[in-house]
Every structure is written in C-alpha cells, then in structure tokens.
Amino acid sequence: MALPKHTELHYRIWHYFYLFICGSVFFFLIAPLFVIFPLSFNAEEFLSFSDGMKSLDPDAFSLRWYKDMIYGTKNPWGLAAKNSFIIAIFATIGSVLLGTVAALGLSSRHMPYKGIIMAILISPMIVPLIISGVAIFFFMAKSGLAATHTGIVLAHIILGTPFVVITVTATLSGFDHSVTRAAASLGSNPVNTFMKITLPLILPGVISGGLFAFVTSFDEVVVVLFLAGLENTTIPIQMWTGLREQLSPTILAVATCLIILSTLILVTAELLRRRSERLRGINR
Amino acid sequence: MSSETNQILTTDGIPLEVSLKKAERRNKIKAFLLVAPLLLFLIITYVFPIGDMLMRSVDDKMVTEMLPKTFKAMEKWDGKELPEEEVFAAFHEDFIKLVKEKREGKLSTQLNYTKNGFKSIIKKLRRKSKSFEEGNYKEQIMAVHKRWADVEYWKAIKRRAPAITGQKYLKGMDMYKNESGEIVSVEEDRRIHRILWLRTLEIAFFVTLFCFLMAYPIAHLLATLPMKYSNLLMICVLLPFWTSLLVRTASWMILLQQQGVVNDFFVWIGLVADNARPEMMYNKTGTYVAMTQILLPFMVLPLYSVMKTISPSLMRAGKSLGGTPIVAFWKVYFPLTIPGIGAGCLLCFILAIGYYITPALVGGASGTLISNQIAFHMKSTLDWSFASAMGLMLLAGVLAIYWVYNKLVGIDNIKLG
Numbered sequence: 001m002a003l004p005k006h007t008e009l010h011y012r013i014w015h016y017f018y019l020f021i022c023g024s025v026f027f028f029l030i031a032p033l034f035v036i037f038p039l040s041f042n043a044e045e046f047l048s049f050s051d052g053m054k055s056l057d058p059d060a061f062s063l064r065w066y067k068d069m070i071y072g073t074k075n076p077w078g079l080a081a082k083n084s085f086i087i088a089i090f091a092t093i094g095s096v097l098l099g100t101v102a103a104l105g106l107s108s109r110h111m112p113y114k115g116i117i118m119a120i121l122i123s124p125m126i127v128p129l130i131i132s133g134v135a136i137f138f139f140m141a142k143s144g145l146a147a148t149h150t151g152i153v154l155a156h157i158i159l160g161t162p163f164v165v166i167t168v169t170a171t172l173s174g175f176d177h178s179v180t181r182a183a184a185s186l187g188s189n190p191v192n193t194f195m196k197i198t199l200p201l202i203l204p205g206v207i208s209g210g211l212f213a214f215v216t217s218f219d220e221v222v223v224v225l226f227l228a229g230l231e232n233t234t235i236p237i238q239m240w241t242g243l244r245e246q247l248s249p250t251i252l253a254v255a256t257c258l259i260i261l262s263t264l265i266l267v268t269a270e271l272l273r274r275r276s277e278r279l280r281g282i283n284r
Numbered sequence: 285m286s287s288e289t290n291q292i293l294t295t296d297g298i299p300l301e302v303s304l305k306k307a308e309r310r311n312k313i314k315a316f317l318l319v320a321p322l323l324l325f326l327i328i329t330y331v332f333p334i335g336d337m338l339m340r341s342v343d344d345k346m347v348t349e350m351l352p353k354t355f356k357a358m359e360k361w362d363g364k365e366l367p368e369e370e371v372f373a374a375f376h377e378d379f380i381k382l383v384k385e386k387r388e389g390k391l392s393t394q395l396n397y398t399k400n401g402f403k404s405i406i407k408k409l410r411r412k413s414k415s416f417e418e419g420n421y422k423e424q425i426m427a428v429h430k431r432w433a434d435v436e437y438w439k440a441i442k443r444r445a446p447a448i449t450g451q452k453y454l455k456g457m458d459m460y461k462n463e464s465g466e467i468v469s470v471e472e473d474r475r476i477h478r479i480l481w482l483r484t485l486e487i488a489f490f491v492t493l494f495c496f497l498m499a500y501p502i503a504h505l506l507a508t509l510p511m512k513y514s515n516l517l518m519i520c521v522l523l524p525f526w527t528s529l530l531v532r533t534a535s536w537m538i539l540l541q542q543q544g545v546v547n548d549f550f551v552w553i554g555l556v557a558d559n560a561r562p563e564m565m566y567n568k569t570g571t572y573v574a575m576t577q578i579l580l581p582f583m584v585l586p587l588y589s590v591m592k593t594i595s596p597s598l599m600r601a602g603k604s605l606g607g608t609p610i611v612a613f614w615k616v617y618f619p620l621t622i623p624g625i626g627a628g629c630l631l632c633f634i635l636a637i638g639y640y641i642t643p644a645l646v647g648g649a650s651g652t653l654i655s656n657q658i659a660f661h662m663k664s665t666l667d668w669s670f671a672s673a674m675g676l677m678l679l680a681g682v683l684a685i686y687w688v689y690n691k692l693v694g695i696d697n698i699k700l701g
Contacts, residue, residue, distance in 0.1 A: 011609065022505045025498045029580055030520040032535040033527060035545060039538060048543045098322040105318025110311035117319060120326060126686055127334075128638020130655040131675040134662060135333035138340070158330050161322060219528045222640055226662065239530040243645050247537060255531040262526040270522070 033259055040065055040252035047247050065253040076238055077254060084234040087149060088217040091156035095213035098157065099164025100206055104198075106165070107172040118165075125162035129222040132159065137226040147229030155223050160213030167212065171205025171276060204276035211269050215262070334679075341673035344449035347394050350387065351378045355445040363442060366435050372422040375441075376413070383410055399440035405429045452673035457481075477657070477674075484654045487571060487643075488636035492583075494576045495632050496625065499583035503624075506584070507591035521588075525581035533642050536574040540565040540646065566648030574642050579635055583628040590624030630689040634682055654678055 003015060043062040044050050052060025069077050102121060105111055124132055136155045137146065145151030175198075183193040199206075221236035228237055235254065242251045292300040348355065357374035361367045382388045392406035405428070412428045426433040443461075454460055454467060458475040462468050469475065502521075506514045524532060539545050547561045556562060564570060594617065602612030640655040647656070654674065661671040 018501060019505075022502050025502045025580075026517060026520045028498070028577060029524055032532065032539060032577060033524065035538055036531070036535050046543075047538050047541065048545070048548070098325060102319045102322035105315045105320075108311065108315035108318075110308065111315040111319070112312055117323060120331065121319075121322060124326070124330060126634065126682065128634075128640075128655065128678060128682060130638060130640045130658050131334070131337075131679050132330070134658065134668075134671060134675050135330065135337055137662070138336050138668075139329050139333040142336075154329060158326065161326070165322075215526060219530070221530060225659075236528070236530055239528075239534065240641070240645075243530065243534055243537065247534075251534060252538075255528075255534050258528045258531050262528065262531075263523065266519070266522050266526045269526070 036252050036255050036259065040249060040256045042249055042252075045249065047249065047252070065249040068250045069253045069257075072250065075250065076233055077235070077250075080233050080235045080238045083149070083232055084218055084236070087152050087156060087232075087234065088214050090149075090153045091160055091217040092210050092214045094153065094157040095160035095164050096206060096210045099161040099209060099213075100168050100202075102161070103165050103168035103172060104194075107169055107175070121165050122162040124158050125166075129159075133223040133226045136223055140227055146227055147232060149232060152224055152227050152232055152234075155227060156213075156217035156220060159220060159223065160216045163212035163216060164206070164209035167209035168202060168205045171202045175201060204272045208269050208272045208276070211265055211272075215265060334676075337672040337676060340669045341452050341676055342448040342450065343669055344444070344451070345447045347391065347444040348447045350382055350391050350394075351375065351441070351444075354378050354441070358442050358445065361442070363439055364435075366422075366433070367438055369420070369422045371438075372425050376416070376421045376425065379409065379413065383413065395441065395444065398444055399437060401431055402437070402440075405431045405437075452670045453677065455670060456674045456677055480652075480654050480657055484637060487568070487575070487651075487653060488633050491572060491575045491579060491636045492629050492632045494572070495580050495583040496629060498576070499580055499587055499628065500621075500625075503584050503587035503591055506588050507594070508596065521581050521584050524577070525585075529578065529641055532578055533574060533645050536570070536577070536646060537565060540570055540573065565646050566651070568647070568651045570646035570648070571643050571651035571653075574646050575636060575639060578642060579632050582631050582635060586627040586631065587621065587624040590621055590627075594620050627689070630685060634685055634689070637682060637685075638678065 003012060007015075038053065039047060039049070041061045041063065042050065042053065043060050043064065050060055068075060106114065106118060106121075111117070136158065140146040140151040140155065145154065179197055179201075180193050183197050184190070188196070219236060221234075221240050224232075224234055224237055225240065228234065235258070239251060239254065242248060294300055294303045296303075353374040354371065357371045358367065361371055379388065379391075382391055388406060388410055392403045395402035395406070409425065409428050409432070412424075416424050431437050443465075451461065456477055458470045458477045459467055460470060502517075506517055506521075509517070541547070542561045542563065542565075544564075546564065547556070550556045551558050551561065564573070598616050598620070599609075599612050602616040603609060607615065637653075638655055639653060640659060643651055643653045644656050644659070647653070655678070658671050658674050658678070661667045661674070
C-alpha cells in the first residue's frame, strides 16, 4: 500500500489515519487472546500482572497452574477433557456421516422441495442456541437421555450437521458430475463410484465441515448446561462454572491449551480451504 | 404414417416419454432417500421438540382436569349472577375428590394465580366440607366464607376452564387479562420483561453497528492488500473466530476487571485516578465490548468476500472521471458492497439477539438479555411453560429477520470463512 510520490498531503494524512484505524481494530481483535498467555504462568494467585512480572523477574513466573490443571486433586479437568473429546469425536462422526449423505442428495438436481428441506436442515444454526437448548432438553428428558453421553452426542450432532451440509454442498457445487457418469458408464457401481471418485474430490469439504462440527461440539456450552449431569461435565462447563464462581489462574492454563488447539484447527482448516479452492479451480 | 413413428420407443418397446419419467422419478426417490436419514433425525429430535415447546407454552390443562364436572356444569351459566345449585354441587363433587387425592393445595395455588384470596377460602372449605350434609350445596358453600358468595370468585374459576391459554405470552410482554377479560399492562414499576426485550434489541443493534464500523475498514484493507500480507492479517480475524467463546470471554473478564489491564493502562496514562477505577464489567459496557469483539469476525468475513470481487479499476475509473476519492468511494465502491453489509449485519444481529453466555458472565444485572431470562426460568423458577413462551417469541423475531436475510442474500450464500 505504498503511496505514489505525488500524493497530496491531506490524502497522505488520511491514508495513515486509515492504516492506524485498521491497526487498532486488528489489535482489538487479537490482543485479548494474548493477555492469557503470560498470566497463565503467573506465580501468584492473582489475575493481574504482578510487579515481578512487569519487571520480568523469573521468580514471578511458574508452571504451578499447569501442574494444578493436570495433577490437582480437586480439579475435574481430566474428566472434563476426556468427556469433551469423546463427545466431540462421536458427534463429529455422526454429523459428518449424516451431513455428507444429505448433502449428496441435496446437490442432486432431482431433489424435490429443495428449499424447504434445506431450511429445516440448517435451522439448528439459525435458531438461537438457548431455544435449541430448551427444545433439545425437552426431547432428551422425555426419552430418558438427559444426563447421558448419548444424549449430549445426539444434541451435538443436531448442532453440527448444518455446518457439514453447508460446506459439503458448497464443495459439490463446483463438482463435475460427468466424472461419476463416466465411472458408471465404465461399469462401476454407485458405492464404488462414490468411494473412488466422489469422496476423494469432495474430501476437503467433508473434513472442513467435520472440523466445524468438532469445534461446535467441543466449545458448546448452552445446550450441555441443560443436559449434563455431574458425570458428563465437559471443558466448557468447567470453564463456565469457574468463570462464574471464582476466576482461578488454572482456568487461564486451560484457556492457553485451548488457544493452541484452535490455532492447530485454524491452520488445518486454512490449508484445506486452499486445497479445495485449487481443486475446484477457483482463483482468487 | 403409423402411430409408432409419433412415439419414439426405447429398445424395450416402452415409449421414451414414459421411460424418461420413470427414470426421473427413480432419481427423485434416490436423492430423497439420501436426505431422509438426517431429515428424519432432525424432525424427531429437533422440529417436534420445538412444537412441544409451543404446546407447553399454551398448556393450561391442570385446572381443567382438576374440576371437570364443575366446568361441565358451568357451560350453561351466563357468568353474571351467582351460578345455580347444579354448579355448586358439581364443584363440591370435584373438590371432595381432590381432597381425597390431597391435591386441593395445588388447586388453591393455581386459582390464586388467577385471583388473589383463593388460598384461605379453599383451606376453610376443606375443613368445613367434612361436616357437609347432602343436598343444597349452594347454601352450605356460601356459608363457609363470604367470598364464596361473591360472583367474582366464580367468574375467576370459570376463566380457568379452557385447556389452552395465551397467558404466558401476555406475561412475556408484561400484560395480563383482568377480571373483565380485557388485556392490560402491569404497573409501570413491574414491567421487567419489556425492559429486557428493549435492552436486547438495543444491545443487538449497537453491537451490530459497532461491528460494522470496525469491520468495514479492515475488510477493505484485507481485500486490497497483496495476498501475502492479507493472508497474514486474515489470521487475526480467523484465530478469534476459531477460539472457544469461553476463552474469549475469560480474556475480557481479565482485561476489564477493576485491577485489570485496561484499568491499569488508564491509570498509567493518567486518564483516571488509581482510587477511582471505573467499573467496566458486570454492566452494559462489558457486554458491549466483549460481544463486539466476539461477533466482529462474523461481520468481516461476508464483507471481505464481497469486497474481494470488486475490481480496483472501478475506483480508478471513478477518480479518472474527475471524482475525488471520497466521491468515487461513495458513488462507486460503497454501493457495490451493500450485499456484504446486509449479510454481515443480519448475521451479527441474529447472533447477538440470542446471545447468552457472554452477557451472563460479563453483563451483571444491567447487561443481561432475554436469553438469560429464559435460562433463569428453565433452571431456577422451573416455569418451563413461561420459558417456552419467551423462547418462541424470540424465535418468531429471529425467523422474521432470517426471512429478510433470505430475501436479501439467499440461504445458499452463507459463507463460513
């Protein structure tokens, strides 16, 4: 964005002002995440920078909150992490299977009542979570699935499928259907065609939909708050309880781990998106 | 020419038209069968339960079932003078049955909702009814307490006859049906729900506005910078987008607390005195700041994807035709970004209007939204029918906005970054 030499002064000022605004907004977006890192290594029990930390005294930093997170006797983080991963993995598998198959049907030009069915399929994404939470709670309570892992997994499948449906439908929109016809004319059966031709081509879309479903489940708290019992506690529930009752630095240690996890997911998602766009021949 | 040439036949000897239709139908069924599992799953676990919420929100069967004979007898009553002996006899019969099942307490609670003063006279009736003689129940019941001889109380009972009621919806708007059946508002100082609805709209509106004002310049920068820089900056937008909502809320709690980093900074630059640190959390300020930062990526991404498609030569053309950069921007660039603005604003607004977690953690009492009230009734007061009614009112609002969104951008254009 270098300015040409002949630029008049007031445009020059305006330009730097604009860059300053943009910089401030980027700072506002990203800086809050970085406050958590140093504070999670605090040796004290406070959630603000101690004088020792400000003068970079090594004694002011420690790993005690990380130790507390892993070995703390009263800390439920181990159980919560286990539950969160189990629930998120099963919810992702369920969402990807149901969502991908449905997206295949939806992208067929023969699909009847496409508009209304699409509206139903993505409704869990549009409806405010609190309403979904109430409705799903009524269903789970009636069918005796409240406070069970199964109930929470089913709830997260409901919330995760819209993302899979949307990403896979988007991938299929650039899909050349003549390749499946070519496979069929060469004698391949539909299942074989799907596994050997369609799936490898739409895989980036499927995986990024799966990532969305995973993150949705892993980060979901509103619906779980209605459904979970003591045994089904998850990381978000523990964070929620911790933030409401007392802010302990252990939460910041957990939060740091979560930020690292989301960075990994972001990198994967970005790589997939670029690959998918390359495959679909979209140049940006 | 014979009829065969008019109809093209397939090798099987079936007319082509019939064969094509058959294939078409088979394809339709095939496509539908693929969608069916998910559709069925969602209808059972999601769409029906929302219908269940609707049933619960208007359900008022309790009193109807407790006094079946009374309401049957009341059908003939005109509701002006005191009812006939027949009604009293039926009420007595229902009441004795309730006492036997020890449910008269529930009845008194329910009737007390409709009109104050039922609790004591039902207690009294229970005691006296043990010594009732057969026949002439009207005299005997009226003798228990003077309120039983008051027609207003019988009218109140009759009002509970229908098995469905819109009362919860009225309550959600701080209204109720008075004795003569008119819909009126509650007293000024008790209108808590209207305040909440207005505050929800206000916060959603301003958060959307702030998001728009902040997102527009950076989306523009991202769309015009060379790829290698914009990709790097895009991470600043995408990392918060992928980070846990609770983590982001936690970081705002740390920043905004009284001994927090923001206050420290204000003291350091001398904006505020050390002993007069402003309260920035547990009020509206906290809700505004945290929600704006959390929803900002949802505004940047649709704006960016629209701006990316606008050719830079258009602005150059505008300038070369004599427009100042401001005129060129306003007349050429801005109108082209309107689809992105519409999408981003509506997405932000829909998300903000149903927000729950962040306001509950940083909002305090003055920064909570309608969702927090719904959760409160689900978990604390256990008034599930009221929670359902409020939820459905919110849903109706969201669907209306969504309908506009669909008209402007279309469902298919939802972008996920």
